[in-house]
Amino acid sequence: MKKKIVIIGGGIGGLSAGIYALKAGYEAEIYEKNHIAGGECIGWNRKDCHIDNCIHWLTGTNKNTSLWQIWNTIGAIDENTRYADTVKFYTCRHGGKEATLWKDLNRTEKELIEAAPEDEAEIRKFIQHVRYAEACVMPVEKPMDMMKIGDYIKMGKSMANMPKVMKEYGKIDLNQLAERFRSPLMKALLRDYMPAEYTAYSLVVSYATMTSGNGEVPLGGSLAMTNRIIERFRNMGGKLFTNAPVRNIIVENSTAKGIELESGEKVYADEIISAVDTSLLFGRFLDKKYTPKDWAAAYERSADYPVITGFQTAFVTDAEFSGQDTVFFDCEPVRIGSRSFDMMSVKNYSYDKCFAPEGKTVLQTNIAQSDVDYLYWKSLSKEEYKAKKQELAAEMSARLVTEFPELEGRLELLDCWTPVTYERYCGAYHGGYMAFVTKPGVNKIDCKGTVKGLKNLYIAGQWIMSPGGLPVAAASGKFAVQRILKKEKRSVDI
Numbered sequence: 001m002k003k004k005i006v007i008i009g010g011g012i013g014g015l016s017a018g019i020y021a022l023k024a025g026y027e028a029e030i031y032e033k034n035h036i037a038g039g040e041c042i043g044w045n046r047k048d049c050h051i052d053n054c055i056h057w058l059t060g061t062n063k064n065t066s067l068w069q070i071w072n073t074i075g076a077i078d079e080n081t082r083y084a085d086t087v088k089f090y091t092c093r094h095g096g097k098e099a100t101l102w103k104d105l106n107r108t109e110k111e112l113i114e115a116a117p118e119d120e121a122e123i124r125k126f127i128q129h130v131r132y133a134e135a136c137v138m139p140v141e142k143p144m145d146m147m148k149i150g151d152y153i154k155m156g157k158s159m160a161n162m163p164k165v166m167k168e169y170g171k172i173d174l175n176q177l178a179e180r181f182r183s184p185l186m187k188a189l190l191r192d193y194m195p196a197e198y199t200a201y202s203l204v205v206s207y208a209t210m211t212s213g214n215g216e217v218p219l220g221g222s223l224a225m226t227n228r229i230i231e232r233f234r235n236m237g238g239k240l241f242t243n244a245p246v247r248n249i250i251v252e253n254s255t256a257k258g259i260e261l262e263s264g265e266k267v268y269a270d271e272i273i274s275a276v277d278t279s280l281l282f283g284r285f286l287d288k289k290y291t292p293k294d295w296a297a298a299y300e301r302s303a304d305y306p307v308i309t310g311f312q313t314a315f316v317t318d319a320e321f322s323g324q325d326t327v328f329f330d331c332e333p334v335r336i337g338s339r340s341f342d343m344m345s346v347k348n349y350s351y352d353k354c355f356a357p358e359g360k361t362v363l364q365t366n367i368a369q370s371d372v373d374y375l376y377w378k379s380l381s382k383e384e385y386k387a388k389k390q391e392l393a394a395e396m397s398a399r400l401v402t403e404f405p406e407l408e409g410r411l412e413l414l415d416c417w418t419p420v421t422y423e424r425y426c427g428a429y430h431g432g433y434m435a436f437v438t439k440p441g442v443n444k445i446d447c448k449g450t451v452k453g454l455k456n457l458y459i460a461g462q463w464i465m466s467p468g469g470l471p472v473a474a475a476s477g478k479f480a481v482q483r484i485l486k487k488e489k490r491s492v493d494i
């Protein structure tokens with residue numbers, strides 16, 4: 001009889017675990033609390049429009065990478081996938097000027113030097129290191145702790161230039177990177193896209209993913225990609241139970257035996273993979289004694305382990321909108337709780353015709369939020385929360401019109417959502433939609449994908465490795481199954 005694996009959570013991590021479990025010859029059942037699977041990788045419809053709320057770039061779209069193999073195995077993309085015709089990473093408007101990180105690095109270098117000749121040396125250095133980072137790809141054949149000497153040699157070759165990037169940008173954050181430049185425009189360009197506490201190499205690597213063609217945006221959007229993965233799982237014989245929230249993990253004699261649903265139903269299995277946010281795993285599903293010390297410390301020290309989340313709005317417009325892709329711009333300060341924000345972003349979704357009726361375009365704004373902002377949203381009563389969202393949506397609309405006058409009278413609000421939305425919908429810790437922010441000098445959490453003192457339980461999901469995101473989620477599902485195979489002394493090459 002086939003061994004049965006039960007997976008908690010039907011996000012990309014859980015779905016990937018399910019597909020790899022089936023591929024390895026196990027039975028797989030996924031239990032997902034929401035009415036649809038996908039977790040954070042989804043979109044939803046409002047007023048004839050689709051709000052795509054995940055993929056800004058999908059690392060692993062280069063066919064020659066092992067990450068592409070994972071995406072292909074789980075049915076996310078294949079040789080025929082069509083991608084958006086993205087030409088830039090983002091644009092920053094600051095002090096009446098603008099600068100862009102183009103997909104074409106030569107163009108970026110030329111234009112940045114023209115805009116900020118006083119920073120030519122630093123600009124050239126930055127571009128050179130983006131080129132170094134282009135060749136570096138995420139090693140996802142197997143978990144690091146299973147790698148053998150041959151795997152390390154192979155990884156060393158593919159990451160040959162990474163030490164140069166780490167040496168130059170691995171020990172400073174984006175604030176410090178910005179300080180190396182004299183031009184206020186360059187400072188804003190490099191500081192404002194990600195949380196400024198992020199290590200500078202994160203920006204370099206993210207941009208390199210795009211310039212190297214390994215970070216495209218599949219047409220059809222995040223939900224369509226998730227649906228392809230679900231279809232693959234079901235076609236392979238997997239069972240996906242939606243509207244099936246899990247209450248806890250059944251543990252007997254230090255062994256995970258199954259799960260108990262909120263309905264009271266118990267489901268037993270040979271192996272359990274938890275693919276929910278780790279704050280739920282350690283904070284709710286298991287006795288506190290199983291929480292690893294470094295995780296417990298991270299949850300207590302938000303200043304060292306901040307999350308990244310957002311206050312977002314979506315509008316539809318019938319105006320000829322002049323902002324391309326993503327634009328960051330200075331704005332009249334917006335107050336959210338104890339903090340004031342004088343910069344916001346707008347993303348233009350016109351690159352995909354299926355997101356809005358002809359002649360219309362969906363625009364999304366984002367104000368970056370973190371733990372303290374989450375706590376503010378959480379402190380509001382239901383009425384206050386609703387009112388604050390509406391008030392801020394109006395403020396976003398007004399600021400968009402100030403920056404892009406063509407939008408005057410031509411913006412219709414579709415929806416707005418907050419860090420608390422991510423917590424409610426996915427159980428996301430403090431609303432975080434990536435893993436903990438990678439800060440220089442702060443130890444990364446080292447997750448081995450298992451829980452000390454507990455047998456038959458494995459961890460998948462983006463939180464197992466910084467910086468999180470879709471690639472980590474997808475790889476973590478495969479890794480969890482490889483750990484089971486290793487325990488059974490079977491080949492981990494799946």
Ligand SMILES: Cc1cc2nc3c(=O)[nH]c(=O)nc-3n(C[C@H](O)[C@H](O)[C@H](O)COP(=O)(O)OP(=O)(O)OC[C@H]3O[C@@H](n4cnc5c(N)ncnc54)[C@H](O)[C@@H]3O)c2cc1C
Nearest residue numbers: 009011012013033039040054056057246433461462469470
């Ligand atoms: C606005 C936004 C933009 C993003 N942009 C990008 C991007 O451009 N590139 C990129 O790589 N990543 C991006 N991400 C991040 C990416 O979406 C996530 O890293 C990834 O989807 C996380 O997958 P996961 O499976 O680890 O977790 P989740 O998606 O959170 O999945 C966990 C699942 O567990 C379920 N669950 C929770 N509690 C229970 C319970 N009690 N019982 C059963 N099920 C439960 C949840 O409903 C959810 O479906 C973005 C995210 C957001 C929100």
